[in-house]
Amino acid sequence: AGARKKGSGGVASPDLNDSAPSMCWDDDVSHSDGTVRAGSKVSTAEVEAKRQSLDRVRDCCLRALGQVAAEHGGGGGAGTDNKGGGASFAIHGGAAHGVVRCFFLGQPSTTPGDCSFVVSGWPLRLAGMLLDRAKEGEVLIDGLDARGPVSVTEEQGLRTYEDMRRRGLLSSSTSASSPKSLSPSKSSKSSRGGVYLYANAYLGTLAARRVEQSAENALSLLLNELRPVAIVFVGLHCLSNVDPKDSKLLQLANDVFISLTGITHSCNGAVRDMLFEDKGCTFISVFGAHSHEANPCFDATICAMRMQSALSEELELDRFSLGVSFGDCFCGEVGPQTRADYVVMGTEVNMAARLMGKAPNRGALVSKRVYKNARKHVEFVKSEEITVKGKDGSFHAYQPLTRLRRISSRGSLYIFDETHSKALQQPFIPMPSRQGGMKSMMKALHGSAQGSPRLAFVVGGPFLGKSRLIREVADKAGDADFTVLQSFRTSLDSDSSYFPFRQIAEMALQKCAVRVLGMQKPPEDEVAAAKLLLEHDVLKKIDRVNIGSIVPTVTDAQLMSLLKGQNPKTMIKAIVDSLMKVLRPLQPLMLVFEGDGEIDPSSWGIIRELMKRAARECPRLLLVISSRSPLNVPSSATSLLSNCVRVEIRPIDRAESKTYLKVLLGIQDKTVDVDERMLDAIHDRANGCPLFIEYIVTWALDKKMIDYNEEENKMIFTASEDGDGEDVAAVIPREMSNVVLSAFNNMSPMLWDALKIASCIGYSFDADVYESLTESLGLMPKL
Ligand SMILES: Nc1ncnc2c1ncn2[C@@H]1O[C@H](COP(=O)(O)OP(=O)(O)OP(=O)(O)O)[C@@H](O)[C@H]1O
Ligand SMILES: [Mg+2]
Incomplete structure (x- = not known):
């Protein structure tokens, strides 16, 4: 079953405990083509089982339609005449029934994102096709009637929903959209204690990070917000019909998954999903959703280029394409506590998929914004004008060619030389x-x-x-x-x-x-x-x-x-x-x-x-x-x-921190002071370490967070002007590592690679060792 919000991108799961759109399979139907028509030679028990499943699907769809219309539809619950304007929200969907293939991809590991459980098969494709055909506020269900798909409407849904409400069948815990369910859930943390170590690998990288770290960490600050992220969509067209009986193809799917996962991780990205659905087989990576201020466009472009070369040269796939886009997306948890997921959604997600669709076979297309943010480091060619669904007019996209070898850096390298x-x-x-x-x-x-x-x-x-x-x-x-x-x-x-x-x-x-x-x-x-x-x-x-x-x-x-x-x-x-x-x-x-x-x-x-x-x-x-x-x-x-x-x-004391802070802020006028609460917050976080003070100040200045306050004649955190003392400390990220690492983002990618390699093999190394590490082992974004 699928459900989409009209007129905007992304996938929203109707939040009913019974419906799990990305994970519905039915193992009690054993016949091979999955279709059950009246009069065929299947046992009545099977027919009955199927009818029951479909009835449940129908109930579920009715309730999803009803609940969404009642809670989000326009006109005070009169969902039927809601035309999608303003904040109103209508869903449409498709449902199909039949045998699906379920299989595991990846390799045993404790690293999140290394494994995936996937479901593929024609019911998913059919559901997708029905979803496309369905009108706003309608779900088309196949299999309920031998004559063809049956339509379930929002009106019917509202009646069911009202009826359930009257009868007190709606428990509050299923109230999907209540903001409560979006806050960090305690149960998800405590229930992880007993999770088998290797099960971690099945969690998406982002979801795993979210659960692993306590609510006190940096990621908790990033919960449920619009963040600029880059998305890479890989369409694996020759894997669309993976059949678990075809061991060769399955092995290839596995190799592809492992390769793409590895490349994503080595380019600082997170694996969002590997999906088999109506659009075929797609692999999705996200950049910038879990890290501070790296250049997600560059990472995503390099990732796409490496994926492109791995798929064509190492894995020898003949049909695939890639799309990369960048923009603000909602990043955060969606769903009730019992089965919440970390999602990234927004029009840019769709854009990446559309670009993937337009990219030449075995090629990649990136959006203009990706191009603008990565062109300093990557050479691109402009594509022909293209038009895509959901975007007016035609526009140019760009194909990445090679990584530019340019050494330029805002970061300074300390080279010891008495003259310099x-x-x-x-x-x-x-x-x-x-x-x-x-x-x-x-x-x-x-x-x-x-x-x-x-x-x-x-x-x-x-x-x-x-x-x-x-x-x-x-x-x-x-x-x-x-x-x-x-x-x-x-x-x-x-x-x-x-x-x-x-x-x-x-x-x-x-x-x-x-x-x-x-x-x-x-x-x-x-x-x-x-x-x-x-x-x-x-x-x-x-x-x-x-x-x-x-x-x-x-x-x-x-x-x-x-x-x-x-x-x-x-x-x-x-x-x-x-x-x-x-x-x-x-x-x-x-x-x-x-x-x-x-x-x-x-x-x-x-x-x-x-x-x-x-x-x-x-x-x-x-x-x-x-x-x-x-x-x-x-x-x-x-x-x-x-x-x-x-x-x-030894570590410096508070007064010395103040002196150091004044120098770093370039305060020359002796009468200008430093806000005491800001000083406390910085001294406390830096622990008397001058380097950390330097990092915090650079970071805050970069973000234009420190300003001169004329009234009080002192330097102050801008965010703390009308806040209380607590706010001041909250301004600085809780993890020093994030502040420290953000300094590396000022380095050119070339220096970045060198630094990564140096962190493994030492302060100095031969150029040919470096070459062989980047070229043959593919440790870093190469090219
Ligand atoms: N007295 C000082 N005046 C100006 N800057 C200072 C002073 N002391 C430390 N710093 C700053 O603090 C940072 C860290 O200092 P430094 O690199 O000398 O530390 P270190 O003790 O040598 O560290 P490591 O243990 O890594 O060798 C530098 O950026 C430096 O500019
Ligand atoms: Mg030193």
Whole structure:
């Protein structure tokens, strides 16, 4: 059974407990063609069973028509003369009876959206055809009468409904449209406790997210609202008649489902449905319904392009097409508590389906709005003018061709380079809790400039400002003609020997070549630098081998094998001998070891040896090590701890948050204040972490939510002007992750991909590794 609202898009389910339009099947009718005509050779019991089902369908349709007319029809319940104007709402529908195929698609998984239970068969198609034929306020039911479909009208429905009401048969819980049923339901949460883990996969991605997270989460803020979403419709025309007996076709349907689901998820989308109905087999993905402010048009276009290539190249389907549209759709829960679903509906849903219908075979068409929002990153061609049902006049749609490889970004990449670092960052704020640390660091810097080598540890929790403080010192060092060399390590690197020295040695080789050989510009890379230094006798062959144990590229495996079996102590001494040759000319020198992982024992060995010999061999040296957690210095290197500078970075306090906030908001006038409640809300949410304050402020400014209030002469949340204190806190999303992640949306998709890959394989990687990950594994939106 189907029911549609007249004159607008989307599917509305009549909310009667008995009718489940997308899931009606009848397994008690066993004959193959599903038709039962009077006089055929079927048993009377079967005929009776069928008659009963159809009677139930008829009752259900009558009640749906009646209830909708009574509650939403125009003219105070006089539904029959309601012509669909204003807020009035009429449904029409089709119903058919017969055998349907029910099957499962996907693979066992705990990830929502990975599996689907689908129903297909001619009764669905027939119901759809009848739905199209039915007039407003009418349902056509097939099978009730051998002569053909029987019409059930709104008038009859209203009579049934009134009659039921009189007899008290309408329980309040079935009152579908009461707003009550749209609020987050407690029962849906509590009843999930016992759900079998793998059953999750059968929930749509969106519905699952809705249920999984508590009502306190960000998605609960997004409940039942109009949201800008992009919709991808995939018409799988060669799967329209999947027969479970045809195992080959079923296998193909399964492969298609798995492939399209995977692509949707990897493009940040959600799987809405895979449907088999009167329009054939369709797969629907939604973008932007469950995430904050990504670019859903870009995601959806890339998704459509990847689906297109997967369907034609990998799955070798010969008949399919795709449509993509973008616009405000209602996103939220519909239905009573007992069988609510998360839906996305609106005219754009229809638009995507229509574009799919107009797209060339094995092609994709996107709407103008999608084109406008994605053209910066994707190349399109304009289609011929097309006309579609439900939209006046003809218009152009666009076919996506390729993804543009353009690197441009509003987001800034922090690249450490003493000449540029100043331009990239905002000024360092000497907050009171940072002053002590800054002072000790500056003292160490001056000390080393005078010729007494120093070692400094900067320790503090994530994002509290370690790097910022170190960079400030590095800038000062740069001004005092220091060479600053820096390396990053992550927890993944603590197993590679000498890893923290790798970047430093590479840069040192290049800078040494410039300094010692008087080159105009640095050699192309560390390999060229090492070669030059060798040619000019700055380094000996053995130095290349020694440095090669830190930077494998400068030597070869054969030479490296010479070092095998050496005593570790002797080896560290030898490496430091060679390192000194390239570090010494770079004095005064500041070495910075940044990162959040442990330092491997061999590197500790080098650090100890370096510091031990620095006084004689490289006295103007400052070595800075930063870490999120206290460092585990091996017992052999504890001598380092006796004479070092230690700086601990802690979360900032409320007053410092205020100072920081003023800087971020660009308040120069000292008389202008910051609203106390706004400060409280931000300080509280950021937990004393400057980075989070920065994110919240950027996010709020982006949304134009912070404004200057002239009366009070202070900066204030615009949303809180006439609200109470509670409102202020509610302005900021409850999940920091949403605020933090929204910053990534300013990056170009190319950088985005790189970031995703980097999050798996590390800070630095070869271009060909990147290529092979994007190209062959299809980890990211590729093309
Ligand atoms: N004193 C400060 N002045 C200006 N900005 C600051 C200050 N302290 C921290 N910040 C800002 O806070 C953010 C986080 O700082 P930073 O990157 O230095 O943290 P971190 O402790 O090095 O983090 P991680 O643990 O990830 O290495 C930066 O954007 C920085 O601009
Ligand atoms: Mg850092």
